[in-house]
Amino acid sequence: MAILLLRKDDRHQRLSGFVITPPFNALNRVRCLGEPGGPMPTLAWRSDVDGFAFDNSWTLDATERATLTALAPTVVPAAVAAVSLVIPDPITLAVLSGVFTAAAQTEMALGPLPTVGLCGGMAYASLDYWTVRAPLPRGANSADRPARTGAAATTLRDLIWQRLVDSLTFGGVLQRTLEWSLLLNQVPGLLGGGPGRLLRETVIEWGILKSHIDAGQPWPIGLVYSTRPVWDQHQVLVYGYDDPGDGTGRLRVYDCNAPHQYGETGDSVITLDFTGGSLVATSPSDRPGTGTVAGFFCSRYSFAAPPPGLAARYGQFLRWSDDPRTFMVADGARLPVADTAELAQLGASPADVRMPGGPLPPLVRPRNGALLRERSAAPVFLYAGGGPFQVPDPAWLERFGGWDAVRVVPDGRLPRSAGLRTWEHCCVSGRMRGSSSLRPASGGGSVQARAWRHGAAQQRSGWSRTVRSPSFRKGRHCRRFSRLPSSRRRSG
Numbered sequence: 001m002a003i004l005l006l007r008k009d010d011r012h013q014r015l016s017g018f019v020i021t022p023p024f025n026a027l028n029r030v031r032c033l034g035e036p037g038g039p040m041p042t043l044a045w046r047s048d049v050d051g052f053a054f055d056n057s058w059t060l061d062a063t064e065r066a067t068l069t070a071l072a073p074t075v076v077p078a079a080v081a082a083v084s085l086v087i088p089d090p091i092t093l094a095v096l097s098g099v100f101t102a103a104a105q106t107e108m109a110l111g112p113l114p115t116v117g118l119c120g121g122m123a124y125a126s127l128d129y130w131t132v133r134a135p136l137p138r139g140a141n142s143a144d145r146p147a148r149t150g151a152a153a154t155t156l157r158d159l160i161w162q163r164l165v166d167s168l169t170f171g172g173v174l175q176r177t178l179e180w181s182l183l184l185n186q187v188p189g190l191l192g193g194g195p196g197r198l199l200r201e202t203v204i205e206w207g208i209l210k211s212h213i214d215a216g217q218p219w220p221i222g223l224v225y226s227t228r229p230v231w232d233q234h235q236v237l238v239y240g241y242d243d244p245g246d247g248t249g250r251l252r253v254y255d256c257n258a259p260h261q262y263g264e265t266g267d268s269v270i271t272l273d274f275t276g277g278s279l280v281a282t283s284p285s286d287r288p289g290t291g292t293v294a295g296f297f298c299s300r301y302s303f304a305a306p307p308p309g310l311a312a313r314y315g316q317f318l319r320w321s322d323d324p325r326t327f328m329v330a331d332g333a334r335l336p337v338a339d340t341a342e343l344a345q346l347g348a349s350p351a352d353v354r355m356p357g358g359p360l361p362p363l364v365r366p367r368n369g370a371l372l373r374e375r376s377a378a379p380v381f382l383y384a385g386g387g388p389f390q391v392p393d394p395a396w397l398e399r400f401g402g403w404d405a406v407r408v409v410p411d412g413r414l415p416r417s418a419g420l421r422t423w424e425h426c427c428v429s430g431r432m433r434g435s436s437s438l439r440p441a442s443g444g445g446s447v448q449a450r451a452w453r454h455g456a457a458q459q460r461s462g463w464s465r466t467v468r469s470p471s472f473r474k475g476r477h478c479r480r481f482s483r484l485p486s487s488r489r490r491s492g
Contacts (some may be wrong), residue, residue, distance in 0.1 A: 024214035041213050042240030042252055046367045047268065049235075049332050050130050053138045053315060053356075054145040056117045056256040064161060065110060068231075072108035072169060075175040080104055082175075083182045086192040096186075101169045103186050104178055107230045116231065120173055120299070121164030122256040123220040123237040128163070128306040130218065133405040135311035135330065142259055152352075153311035159307060162474035167235060171299040173222045179232050184294055195278030198224065198295030202279055206249065206272070207299045212298065213241055218254075220299040228292035234285050235299065240267070247275035258284040262318070263361040264328060312347040319353050320360040326353050330382075330407040331370035332365060337410050345375055346408065371397070371406045374414050380406055382413055388414065396458065401430055 060068070065304060080100045087093040109114075129136040137156050139146070146153035146160075187193020196267040206219070212219040218239040225233060240252035251270040258268055270293070273280040281293035291480035317337065319326050326337045327344060337343050340350055366372070372388075373380045381388040382400055391397045397406075 008245075030265055041210075042267075043213065043216065043218055044367065044369050045130065045218055045237075045239035045252075045254065046262045046265060046332060047136075047254045048262055048364075049140065049367055050128055050136060051254040052136065052256060053141055053259055053261055054158070055142045055259050056119050056122060058116060058118050058145065060116055067165065068168075069110050070107070074169075075178055076101065076104045076108060079175050079178040079182060082179045083187060083193075083440060086183070086187060086197070090327070090348065092191070100182055100186055103182060107178055107181055110155060110231060117234065117257070118160050118164045119256050120167030120171065120235040121160035121162070123235050123254065124163035124167050124171070124301065124304075125160050125306060126254060127218055127220065127237055127301065128304055131303055132295055133401050134306065134308060135316055135407065136313035137316070139315045140356045141261060144315070146314065152310055152418075155307055156310055156314055163304065166304065167220065167299055167301075171301060173235060173299050174230075176297050177222055177224060178230050180295055180297070181230055181233075184224065184226065186254075188276075195226070195294055199274065199277070199279045201297070202295040203274055206274070207296075208298050209238060209251075210241055210243065213238065220301050221296045222299060223285070223293050224295045225291040226294045226298075232290070236281075236285075248273050253284070254366070255284040261361075262334070262356065263364045265332075265364055309347065313352045315354055317343065317348050317353045318356055320356055320358065322359045324488070330368045330372060330409050333366040333370060333372060333383075333407075333409065333470055335409050335413045338412075340409055342375070346410065350420035369400070371400060372409050372412050373406050373412055375408050376411050379414075 001184075026198045080097065083100055084093055084097060087096060119314065126136060137152070146156040148154040148157050180201070183193045183197050183201075184195065187197070189196055209219055209221060218237055220235055220237050223234045223236060234255075234257070237254040238251050242250040249272040251272065252267040253270055255268045260268075261267075268284045271281060276287050277294065279295055286292060316330070317326055317328055326343060328335045328337055337346065343349065343353075366383040368384050370383040371380055371391070372383065380391045380397055382391050383389070391400065397403070
């Protein structure tokens, strides 16, 4: 089963909208029906919501540097052995094996770097929060990196560090990066190495990456640049791709070297061209004189439950320089907080309010799939295309992620309108014209119906007549409901 949210364009008298396909608990794929064929798979990730606001420039302490240095003996032998497999001639291999080992040891020397990236930790940690649909403690701006100076900041800094180590070790990124760097720079093309080798390996990883995205899972990848040392290579998180079938492609990525601030809803993109003898690519982390992306591979990501409750103390409450109000930012929605008493009810204190710097940015729509509930009210609203849809009952809420995905927001601020007046809600099974096949949604855990109190019955009363849509095969139905009248809409 899939959910289709349609809006009627009164000016052009046509329907367009969004298809949301399983798994519902991630509300993961949103496809616009207004474009011929629709865009390629892109998951419901927004880097100004799901990625950290601070950038990837960190200072390591002595313990952290020692930890990274200690990893070298664990990966050098395995990487050299893997590279040696491409050399068929034993005499040539005997000559080159010492070269490979010396080069690997040189690559793994950490050196006196004043700063280093924790990109793998930032990619893994942000994906952990996205997976459980918990708000990310993303900070306030690009310089708002957590330091070990307070409880929340220390917890977040430790989390990012630990997830970096996880990506390098269990995720296999460090050994794979070293292996690919040796193949690129130490093995001649005539012996099966060089840029052509990385191109062939990357084509395989391209297919693996697309399968992850098609399954509804953003995925971290390691980028290998042509002239960078191992410790200066990079990891990003991919949440969408374009594959036009002509040997080129595009990746939509969260790149912590180019973080998105609140309201920056566009995509960061890596472009790919597989048609030549080596990969031709551009990325947000390209820097003059440091080479270009020569290949990428999929990390062996595994989920780790993130610490709860950090967002309220590290980036969920903001105050801009030209506005005295405190705002709660929830899934892209920006909602004023009435006073310090309400701030406390929402789990924060005045000391937790952070300053992004600069003027108040223009209001943007909440993310597709946002589930919002006012603090003192029962109804839950699902947002799609900027418009709120009142969730009718606990069973439907479970399909869209359950109570864990609901953001409790200040009173008197919902529903929020973006000007789309009439919508239709369709429950579809089977295949829709022009779409990929749709699968049954998997069941979730139980829902605590008492939390809906008397509001559930009132919500269900919003359903009205059943209508048949010509866009679907015979036997498919949809039900229409409209958003609340303008007199019930509140701004903020």
